[in-house]
Amino acid sequence: MLDHLDQRLRKLIEEKNWIKLTRVQEMSYEPITNGYNTLIIAPTGYGKTEAAMFPILNRMLKEDVKPVTVIYITPLKALINDLLYRIDWWASRLGFLVNRKHGEVPQKEKNLRLKKIPHIIVTTPEGLEIDLDWASRFREHYKNVKWVIVDEIHELINSKRGTQLSILLERLKHFIGYDFQRIGLSATVSDENKVAQFLFGSSERKMKIIRLNDTRNFEIKINKIDNNFTLWRNAAEKINQLIEKPTLVFTNSRFSTERLHEELEKLGNKEIYVHHSSVSRDLKNLAEGELRNGNAKAVVCTKTLELGIHVGDIKKVIMLRPPTSVSSFLQRLGRSGHIVHGVPKGEIICFYDFDVLESLALYLSAKDGKMEKPFIDDGLDVVAREIVGMVLQNQKMSIEEALSIIRGTYIYRNLESSRLMDLIQYLVKNNIIKIEENYLKLGQGFFKIWRFNRDARSSWGKDFSEFFSLINNDETFALKHNGITVGEIDAVYVYKHVRANDVIRISGKFWKVLRINTHKNTIDVTPANEGEGEIPIWKGENTSKSSLIVDYIRKIIENFNEYYLTMNEIMDKNSKESIIKIFEEYRKLGLKIPSGDIVLVENKEDEWIYTVLIDERISNTLSHILLYLVTKKYTLNASSRSSIYGFSIKGTPVDLFKDIINMDERKIVKIVLRSILRSPLYIATLKEIQPSFGKISKINTKEDKFLIKEALRQTIKRYFSIKRTLEFIKKVREGKIKMIYTENAGLLREAIFAHAQIRPWLSDLNLTIYQALKGGAYTVNELSEILGISAKSLENKLKQLRRNNNKYKVTSFVDVDSRETRWCLYEDFIDIVKSEEYYSSFSPLNNNEIFAVNLKSGDNQVEILFKPFDLINNPEEILRKIPFNNIEEVKIREAIDTSYQFLQKYYHVGKDTIVYLLLNAVAYLQSLKYS
Incomplete structure (x- = not known):
């Protein structure tokens, strides 16, 4: 050559x-x-x-x-x-x-x-x-x-x-x-x-x-440290022993990077640097430069140093806990031995017994040359950005040309014209672009979102330079104490795990969550005296693990003796003992280790745990189905977990997985879609993509169907698998996967608990209820069916919303025909009173009977006698007798005939609606009396 x-x-x-x-x-x-x-x-x-x-x-x-x-x-x-x-x-x-x-x-x-x-x-x-x-x-x-x-x-x-x-x-x-x-x-x-x-x-x-078919050898050692209350100290001490200058220490999250660096510094290390996406460019340059110059002992980093940035000759790579994929494992390991025929050298530090299993699985998969298939993202938000980009470039662009260019890609080669037109029409609706004579032109709304003046933009505005980038900058929530920022947490972590009254640890201090503001991405906190109930943020780093890890763990379980020699070669004493301990425990329990054909079911402290080796997307789908069912049937105070080792649900007294097994597939799919729409993962996806479509205001379920559908599609593709979940359920139903109920599901059950609980995200339940009630009147059970929220939780929320100072104020009345309580928006109440559907509920049978009403506001109360006739013909006279505008409690009873002592009550009533509620009470009490 x-x-x-x-x-x-x-x-x-x-x-x-x-x-x-x-x-x-x-x-x-x-x-x-x-x-x-x-x-x-x-x-x-x-x-x-x-x-x-x-x-x-x-x-x-x-x-x-x-x-x-x-x-x-x-x-x-x-x-x-x-x-x-x-x-x-x-x-x-x-x-x-x-x-x-x-x-x-x-x-x-x-x-x-x-x-x-x-x-x-x-x-x-x-x-x-x-x-x-x-x-x-x-x-x-x-x-x-x-x-x-x-x-x-x-x-x-x-x-x-x-x-x-x-x-x-x-x-x-x-x-x-x-x-x-x-x-x-x-x-x-x-x-x-x-x-x-x-x-x-x-x-x-x-x-x-x-x-190049050269098979590259590599050296790896798997180490297990003691998992106790000094876990991070133990990790730092072990890593300090293993470092060979210069070393890259990879973690799986920014939090773990900072936490480990903090402990390494406490050991007196002065030449150790940090490198992750939130670190300033100057600090990154410093870390890279010190590595190149041979001055750095080590750099603790996330995947930001996985790729081929030249940082000199790296002697060793240390991974704090196993990475989540084989490709990441090889990429990290390959940062050492960075020459032709060089031998990469690495160590994995394991916290848990299952970390050891995963590390061995990664090693075996890499040795066999197995890697994950590419995941190609076909999001329409990218198409939306590029359509606007073409318009910016050309001032105008024909729809036919735009479609031709986009279809030229492998990804969108089969994009239908109708789907592109739906996208374009949605962009037009949001005023990002406009159509004139079949040409696309820039709409006035574009520069309202993407602004040149950063200081002048509103809270939802974006800097113009951000338009050109599809880098997901890991949106964060700022923790605020008395208006001062004390830390940051990843947004997805907040959506999945954090709620009001939780205690979290940031920068060595404990903070209690007071309020979460999703519009400003802030969390108001106050100092907490102790870490009781603390959410361990580093547990939230669990991104989805490769299905190859699952496949190889199954191989290890099924062919343990075959891999025993390999274990001796690459594991320290603690690691070998960890794996042997797993097998030994299940032998003592008289149980087969839960693999792909066995599910061990255990009920522990109000949490149902299902231990089975399973693709994480299936596990995620099942846990979301269960979470939806619990919030609908029992309580909003529910949580679930999902991992490659199984899934769990908390908040149900019964085994709801049995219900799923007996469900029709169409019903399961319907529940899956509803559960995902309530998932923190969907919320995060929606917030990520909506600026690309020019949507800056609140999402409207009717007007924004295109955006909701696209966010749902992307969320399912990234995190869930409906098809494979249905196959899993079918195998359980047919007995191909066996369910074994036990009081102790063994050590692999602990791997499920290592994942932080996912809780239902109802970012604005008040608004959701408002939208559901608008224009109608519903019983709690009817509303529960519509919203998929337990009747008990919903009734408690409605009682909060009826208070007079509430933005989405509701009220209730008795449906005389069915004798059920119905709830409606306060602003719709007069229209409902006058509707034919509820005419009988506000029409007394006898207008001349005398009733007594007791009205209470604070410490003051008054009792008034009235006839329905007076309410209908001279309501002003009744209103003049009421000394307060906002009435906390209303009690109505019959004044004369004491043989019928029925009593009707209403709460948080305005003076403008009291007449109609008195008519409702009379109509209901008379229906009971004369029935």
């Missing part, structure tokens, strides 16, 4: 002292030189960037290229500086200008980019979005683009940013009018053809997949 390279390029290779090129660089040369769309798959450290750039630079030296010639796209801004240096080393010496584009580039450099147009630009999907949508001068130079390289495509394909990029590439092709060559660089993936189709889209070029 070297013989085919331009002499100037060969000279630079010699200057690098490279004796030969890597195999992946040799394999990639011919297809890229011949113009094939190429996907290069190889582990970290094999020179994939040069594998793509060498044949391109070689052709650039031979051809008359004009800037911009190459767009190099990477998922992380942090990678841009590394890549700029790496590519510039070759390109600048060959006479080509390389530049970068991202949000933190100094203004001086941005201005220079307009004066000296680069041949190669290194950017992110967001950078390309800005150029196409808004940079009218600079994007003209994109008409010279011949090559687009997408780095770390395995990371992009699993996110909305990847979906965004796939449409951007089609928009770029449409803008240029040329089928540019596409090259993807990827770590090992399970479905390379899907990744290739995703990247190449509508391109008609021939394609080639280059896969």
Whole structure:
């Protein structure tokens, strides 16, 4: 291959002292030189960037290229500086200008980019979005683009940013009018053809997949620490022993990162840094720089350092608890041994016995070359953003052209015209775009949401720069004490787990939750004296675990002896004892370890626990069904848990899973959909996507059906599996999966308890009741059926809403025909009184009987005698006798005939409705008397 390279390029290779090129660089040369769309798959450290750039630079030296010639796209801004240096080393010496584009580039450099147009630009999907949508001068130079390289495509394909990029590439092709060559660089993936189709889209070029089949060995050690009240201290001490300078210590959440760093500092470590998404760019740069310079002992980080940011030679990787997927496990491990034929070296620190099981499962899966399939996000919120982007770019865009571009992607190749029109009509409804003569144009509402002046925007406004990004910035709630922010918690965690009166620990202090404000994303707190009832925030880090982990845990359970030798090789003493302890306990209990064909059922302290190895999306679906049934039948004070080890439900005296087994499938699906609409996961998804559709006000169930349907669809796809849940229930019904009731479900049951409880999220129950009652009058049971809330909980809530100072005030009256109490909105009460449907409920049978009413307000009360005749013909006279406007309690009885001592009561009545309620009481009391 070297013989085919331009002499100037060969000279630079010699200057690098490279004796030969890597195999992946040799394999990639011919297809890229011949113009094939190429996907290069190889582990970290094999020179994939040069594998793509060498044949391109070689052709650039031979051809008359004009800037911009190459767009190099990477998922992380942090990678841009590394890549700029790496590519510039070759390109600048060959006479080509390389530049970068991202949000933190100094203004001086941005201005220079307009004066000296680069041949190669290194950017992110967001950078390309800005150029196409808004940079009218600079994007003209994109008409010279011949090559687009997408780095770390395995990371992009699993996110909305990847979906965004796939449409951007089609928009770029449409803008240029040329089928540019596409090259993807990827770590090992399970479905390379899907990744290739995703990247190449509508391109008609021939394609080639280059896969380096080298099996990369790695060293791993699984360690188990004591899980007691000094857990974090134990973890820090163990990690301190294992660190080999420099080491990356990966955790599964920002909270765990900060908590571990705090403990490591207490041990006297001064050269340990933190790196996660909430840390400032300056602190990230400091951590990266100290690693590169060899000064850092370790950096405690989340997945922000999983990708290929150059941080020097990492001696070891330590993982605090096992990651949730095989791909993440390999990505983290691969940060050490970052050279060709280098051997990655890592340690896993386990808190629990089941952590050990999962670590072994990850190891075995990686050794077998098994990885998760790509999860491609087909959210219509991305399409909405890109439609608006096209309008920003072109001022106007025909609907046919927009559909053609979007259908050019692999993801939306089958998008129906009717579905796109529904989306467009919803954007028009929200005034984000408008339609004039079949052309899409920008609507006036766009700049009301996406604003240039950050200071002037309202609480729901967005900074204009945020329009170009689909990065989910992990929305947070600010904890406020006397108006001062004392900490932050992830929004999804709040929706799932936190409620008023809970105690949470932030920055070493305990705080009691007073109020949760979802509109301002704030939580009012007050200091708590103790941690009793504390919600352990780090337990909320449990993102869904890969089904491969489930598969391999089953293999371990079913073939324990086969894997015993492997355990001896990679586990410390405590880890081996943990796994043996699991098997030994179930042997003593006389139970088979719950795998895929057995469910152990246990009732413990008002919580029903179902232990079974199961895909987490099935577990999640079942726990949500149970949570819905409990809140409907019993109480809102309910909670559920779900994990790969099973699920649980709290708040029911009976085994509701039996009810599910006997249900019709259509009814189960109906309940699933209702339960998801009440799920914290749905609420989080809805809040994430609604700005893309231009929806900034409260959601209306009638007007926003398109948005609700799309949020529901995305939530189901991400977190649930209706089809596989129905299959699971069917197997239980048919006896293929056995239910075994026991008083002790063993150690794997503890894995379910390690997950924080999920509670029903009724963000504005008052508003929900208001919307359900509007225009009608319902009994508690009827309203319970409509809302899926237990009658007892609902009745208590209605009693709160009838108070006079309530925004959604309700009132009640007796339906004389059915003798049931009906509830309605206070604002609708007069209309209901005058309706034909309830005429008899306000029409006394005898208008001349005398009744007594006792009216109470605070410490004051008055009794008045009246006839129904007076209420009908001279109501003002009665009202003049009432000395207060708001009446807390009303008691009506017959004044003369004491043989019928029926009494009717009403509470929190306004003077403007008292006459009608007196008529209702009389009509009801007379119906009882004369029946």
